[in-house]
Amino acid sequence: MKIAMVSEHASPLACLGGVDAGGQNVHVAALSAALADRGHSVTVYTRADHPALPRSTPLTAGVIVEHVPAGPAAEVPKDELLPFMQPFAAVLAERWRQDPPDVVHAHFWMSGVACLQAAAVTDVPVVQTFHALGTVKRRWQKSADGSPPERLTLERGIVRSVDSIIATCADEVAELRAMGAPDERIDVVPCGVDTQRFRPGPAPRNKRPRLLVIGRLVPRKGVEDAIRALADIVGADLVIVGGPAADELMLDPEARRLADLVREMNIADRVRFLGRAAHADLPEIIRSSDLVLAVPWYEPFGIVPLEAMACGVPVVGTAVGGLLDTVVEGETGLLVPPGRPDVLAAAVNSLLDSGTRRVAMGLAGRTRAERLYSWESVAQRTEESYHRTLASRTEPRKPPNLPPRTMPDGTTPAKRIGLADRTGMSDRTETAGAR
Ligand code: UDP
Numbered sequence: 001m002k003i004a005m006v007s008e009h010a011s012p013l014a015c016l017g018g019v020d021a022g023g024q025n026v027h028v029a030a031l032s033a034a035l036a037d038r039g040h041s042v043t044v045y046t047r048a049d050h051p052a053l054p055r056s057t058p059l060t061a062g063v064i065v066e067h068v069p070a071g072p073a074a075e076v077p078k079d080e081l082l083p084f085m086q087p088f089a090a091v092l093a094e095r096w097r098q099d100p101p102d103v104v105h106a107h108f109w110m111s112g113v114a115c116l117q118a119a120a121v122t123d124v125p126v127v128q129t130f131h132a133l134g135t136v137k138r139r140w141q142k143s144a145d146g147s148p149p150e151r152l153t154l155e156r157g158i159v160r161s162v163d164s165i166i167a168t169c170a171d172e173v174a175e176l177r178a179m180g181a182p183d184e185r186i187d188v189v190p191c192g193v194d195t196q197r198f199r200p201g202p203a204p205r206n207k208r209p210r211l212l213v214i215g216r217l218v219p220r221k222g223v224e225d226a227i228r229a230l231a232d233i234v235g236a237d238l239v240i241v242g243g244p245a246a247d248e249l250m251l252d253p254e255a256r257r258l259a260d261l262v263r264e265m266n267i268a269d270r271v272r273f274l275g276r277a278a279h280a281d282l283p284e285i286i287r288s289s290d291l292v293l294a295v296p297w298y299e300p301f302g303i304v305p306l307e308a309m310a311c312g313v314p315v316v317g318t319a320v321g322g323l324l325d326t327v328v329e330g331e332t333g334l335l336v337p338p339g340r341p342d343v344l345a346a347a348v349n350s351l352l353d354s355g356t357r358r359v360a361m362g363l364a365g366r367t368r369a370e371r372l373y374s375w376e377s378v379a380q381r382t383e384e385s386y387h388r389t390l391a392s393r394t395e396p397r398k399p400p401n402l403p404p405r406t407m408p409d410g411t412t413p414a415k416r417i418g419l420a421d422r423t424g425m426s427d428r429t430e431t432a433g434a435r
Pocket residue numbers: 016017021022023024026214215216241242243275276277278279280282301302303304305307
């Protein structure tokens with residue numbers, strides 16, 4: 001199959017750990033490579049966010065990354081990218097008119113917006129993976145949610161308009177149903193883990209127990225709760241990976257806020273902030289830890305717990321989102337309620353007290369990661385989902401069912417980004433003409 005992966009803000013080539021670079025980047029890179037290994041030809045479309053980027057570059061055998069000029073050739077926070085989905089969609093439409101893919105796989109809601117727009121011109125099947133849903137983000141972050149106000153409405157439009165949706169966990173299915181997605185158009189395929197790279201093995205160990213947190217330094221990842229829990233975990237150290245590179249870490253407001261908390265709590269001698277780590281260095285960092293803490297307030301999927309399990313390290317996680325599927329309570333780790341450092345500390349202490357239990361959980365985690373979450377099996381299930389999508393397509397695409405919204409300059413984006421104000425053909429004609 002010829003597959004177009006569209007990942008507007010999350011490039012498979014990006015450095016990980018920054019505010020907007022994490023699981024989606026890993027997912028798109030690894031899934032594309034694993035699909036190419038299965039004989040497919042994959043092009044990943046992502047926004048050009050640096051002037052020196054080549055228009056197109058190989059990622060691995062069978063995978064090309066195309067840098068799409070749309071908006072400034074500079075880093076732009078993902079919450080400010082929506083206005084650039086119009087030129088992004090125009091490039092996709094042009095490409096796909098010349099050389100239509102068999103299937104388009106959109107990652108994140110804004111890619112869905114761009115793909116549906118381009119697909120209205122070229123009639124290619126669109127599969128959507130949201131990675132995160134605006135409804136969930138709004139529920140948890142409330143006024144701190146910086147997403148464009150149109151996000152919720154546009155996401156509901158995407159749910160109604162795409163050919164199928166790949167949810168990454170059972171919890172997401174419930175959210176999608178509530179948004180009006182029919183069951184027959186939803187497949188559940190989890191994210192994966194590179195079980196070759198993330199594997200058990202020797203690693204430098206300290207005498208003192210080491211707890212590890214890995215992730216983007218954003219409040220919802222619950223790093224503050226891990227720090228607060230440390231007050232009740234005697235004798236253990238906490239290592240925090242993520243955020244900007246080590247030499248720039250304290251320029252980051254969230255890193256500074258957490259470091260201030262550590263000082264206030266008088267535990268600076270037990271907490272180390274490493275800054276972002278190269279993905280390739282993480283297996284050793286994980287293996288040198290006794291437990292990985294993954295304690296977000298909410299989590300669309302969470303690849304880090306899988307990486308820990310694949311390395312044979314137990315996870316103490318919060319019972320939210322994807323962790324409810326990946327971490328088996330009492331077998332591969334322990335699950336605690338979010339926002340409860342006291343319960344987290346008790347769970348960590350119970351595992352630090354029993355090396356035998358930790359070893360058993362580590363082994364069970366490795367087995368589970370290999371059995372269910374290798375990228376090979378994730379790619380196979382994704383391919384099956386593509387086939388089901390293609391088989392269920394009996395009619396040409398209807399105009400995308402995305403509602404209108406108003407841009408700051410007063411125009412409707414249906415005209416601006418050619419998105420669907422349900423005018424359908426006229427909208428499509430206008431976009432095609434604009435090219
Ligand atoms: N990651 C990394 N270096 C860092 C921080 C994170 O390589 O400094 C990787 C991490 O190993 C994982 C991904 O970024 O593969 C984060 O994915 P996850 O799904 O856990 O969180 P998200 O970023 O999607 O919220």
